Amino acid sequence: MPNKHILLKRIQPEENLYHYTKCRGVQGILKDKAFFATKSDFLNDTNEMRYTLALTRDVLTEFPILEEHSSLRQQLSLTTEEMKRQCYYVLSFSVEADSITLWSEFGNNTGYNLEFKSGELLDMISRTKKISYHGLLIYSRETQRKIIHDLLTKDIPQNLGCSFDDIMKNAAGNGGDESFRKYCKQFKKAMSIYAVFFKQEEFAAEKEYRVVLKETSDSEVHYREKDGFLLPYIRVNLRKAHDAVNRITVAPQNHVDLAKEGMQMYARQLGYSAEVCLSKINLRY
Template identity: 50%
Template sequence: MVRKLVKLPVIGEDEVLYHYTKLNGIQGIILERCMRATKSSFLNDTNEMYYILHVIRDVIGKIECPEWKELLTSQVLDTVLEMDRSSYYIVSFSTEPDSITLWAEFGDHTGYNIGFESGSLLKIMDTRQVVSYHGYVIYDRKEQEEMLRELLFERIPAALGISFEAMMSVAVAEPESDMFLKVKKLIQKALGIYALFFKQEEFAAEKEYRIAFKERGNSRILFREKEGFLAPYIAIDLSGGKKKLPIRSITVAPKNHIDLAREGMKEYLRSHGYQVDVELSRIKLRY
């Protein structure tokens, strides 16, 4: 039921998703045909669950009925952090083809980005392991609040076949009722998903797009070194059917503007059967 409640804006099939990485990341994608999905709680923005709590508190804070407001705050929000959202693994992309922010963060100015045809990539991923959710990361606070208002006041009551007012009246009268326990669980689970796709406006330059995979019983958890600690990830198999990946382009980072970087990448791609444009970043850096 939660999948029907969570509504995310998604990319068009013919649009391009850019994955910023280092050279060994490019080689792993092309040679091994896999990408790394990092455990959500180990991403750079570890306060995402706390952030969404601020957003939903503002939404609930505008409810006029004090009893409803108090009940939702004490029975739902104060227990949200008990929810385990760490079972989701994320592959991050951007819709920005040449971002100085992402070059610095993921490529250390010496990396690359690889542009994928989004529709084909999602189909390949979904062939080998189920894509749980995917969508644009939302940075605008007003849009975030509107999405949560729709969840709380419309989608959840509609899923239960009842109005929000009737739902809350029952909840106040019987806070331990099966109906309200179900409401609590639906709100908590939906917030756990939205937390993966909500960020503060300060991160808007990233123009991030996320693909989320739920950890399953047969998932093989691997580990990679990240800034001095070990980050869990799962390998996302990209070998689904086609011989070649739907790569549209590769761009070389600003600090990597040497002929050998571009020509070496062209040769590497040709050796694996790809005829793909290799471009240089248009960003000019001062040294």
Template identity: 30%
Template sequence: MESEKTLAGKLEQHALQGFNKQITRIQEAGQSLYHYTGLTSLMGMIETNRLWMSKGTFLNDSSELVYFSGILKTVLDKMQVSDKGNLWGMFIEELQQTLDHFMKEIEESGFEVYVFSMSQTEDSLALWYNYAKGDGYNIGFSAEELLEKINHYLLETGLLHGLVVYSRREQETILEDLLMESFELISGYQEEQVTSVLADHFFSVMASCAIFFKDATFKSEEEYRIAIISRGELDGKVKFRARNGVIIPYIEVSFEEKLPISHITIGPKNNIDIAKSGIEHYVRSKGYDLETVTVSKSVAALRY
């Protein structure tokens, strides 16, 4: 019979591959994804040819990871109705215990999530206000090129990417399917082999879903996320930056060549006349062709 280590590896692979199959990807050729940010971050990423991925608990919506616990409780209540024997009972009990400690342990353990958020919306008033304070910038990336470049990280680093899910019904279905597949995977093992590996596996499933599940009130953001889940493998790679008076932990994903930028938009609150020419001069100096990287001013109307 296979060892607990082998089972843990199978469950880890299932958590990543199974979730990747559930999440919708950008399919349309020529589509762009937009990252709303400040000038310091924009210049930092262009200077280094790296994406800056912020630690999950430091995202603007501090309730994101909390929201997921309600989804899991609903799914857990539904699954508790079934009776599939002793192994099922242990599975449900371990799931309940992991839920009870999820928020506390994701803060205190080495389990960390880093996220790079983008949107399918090019010029959103809400996104300008929430993520760039109106006077920031957004970077338009060629979705096809960007995702092609990061795909080789998928299984090596626990990297996930896809559209955020806003439908409560769809969220519950995705989570329930993942958990049922997990139970099928362990069904050939003895209970004592399973108990030692389930907690870590449930954390992987929970973290993956928590990253990509948001309340329907955020649907207008049309968010696409790239996320890396780590259990300490990123020690020594975490950097820090200041944003709105707060220190933000982040990691970098490196590109061998220039970032696949297609467009840069200047925020609606930025009324500095030379902002456009300044950005154009800057990106040109970094080797970008202004025939392929366009710069424009937001047409959104902010009122203060």
């Protein structure tokens, strides 16, 4: 059941999502009709979890009552550490159709970009895997801090039917207070999700959109090699991939006829009618 404390900006069904990848990645998606959803703590920016943990601890220092009762602050800090135990798998897209940042990061300027109809893509994914959450990443540090502050002082206390001050005062007098334990549990659950959607402002140009899947008992975890280590992932099958792919864009550095014509032939052979076009970005090397 989705956590009602989680508020994310979602894409509209008629809008498009874009997946930047190298040539081998495009072949895998088009031919095998599948995505690889990466375990959340193995994503490209390995600092993501540490960033959210540090941000949360920083927000906790704003509350005098936590400073007065260091044991409470410690318990809440331990609650944030427990976020790392949560097991989610992530599919990453972007709402940017032709981004030099993403071309460089995911395809070394020589890859491809698959454009998907978001409504059909999300429906397709949900037919094989349960989508826990999906939405745009939050890059603004100010917004992130406000979300954490509101969770602590308003959202979770209201859900428990009492005020933040009362929860803290009761916990200060009795470290084993039941309301405080519930408070910490709900905070951990909410932050374990937000940790997947918080990212440093320096990455804002990516305009990333994530689809988060919860690992279940029947999830078959696979491993692939990346940069000399094993990367855990689960396979997400796309039964009607032909219907979801709108367009295939060739990266800026591949502005040669063979790059476009080769992909056109490959897509047609696999039964795709998607348009194949060149990036509008011109690079000189």
